[in-house]
Amino acid sequence: NAGVTQTPKFRVLKTGQSMTLLCAQDMNHEYMYWYRQDPGMGLRLIHYSVGEGTTAKGEVPDGYNVSRLKKQNFLLGLESAAPSQTSVYFCASSFIPLLKGTNEQFFGPGTRLTVL
């Protein structure tokens, strides 16, 4: 099992460019999440999905869009990148919380994005 994988690992964009980050999980998890990590801020939730075809806003959704066309994939899009979106992005997945007695989320290795 690969667990949670993220593509790409690194990316440099210019202001105004667009890109899509791909997250894939092979654990048959229902829920998937996108976070960003900034120094001194911990991890902040951008968007999440509670099942195929569903998406919802998290704590910091502005400037991002997401799609979950297949259960195993969760895409994060930046339509017009800004320097404030320079960050490390983490994808996570989980079973339905507490269905298996835990609320644990499994994280991918991250994507380091720099916007110039």
Added chain:
Amino acid sequence: DQQVKQNSPSLSVQEGRISILNCDYTNSMFDYFLWYKKYPAEGPTFLISISSIKDKNEDGRFTVFLNKSAKHLSLHIVPSQPGDSAVYFCAASATGGTSYGKLTFGQGTILTVHP
């Protein structure tokens, strides 16, 4: 509004001694708490969790204590090992209603264990 706070950005301990990492929260709806460990250039990995119906949970060298009245939890690592050097994140969730298992993270504490 930081609902989960780790007020110590860093902690340095000697190998073999106890490491104590602290976390405070403000949202009384939080009822499930987790600790994650993160090495550089890797994603966070789950360490240990505790439900609000308990006040202590142990797993090997790791123990998490929850004080609901003080809205405070702590992670104890005994004995500390150099391989424990990492960033530790506290996370909290409200498992009922429409929370959908969303985690709210603290800022993290950098633990350094010296040989």
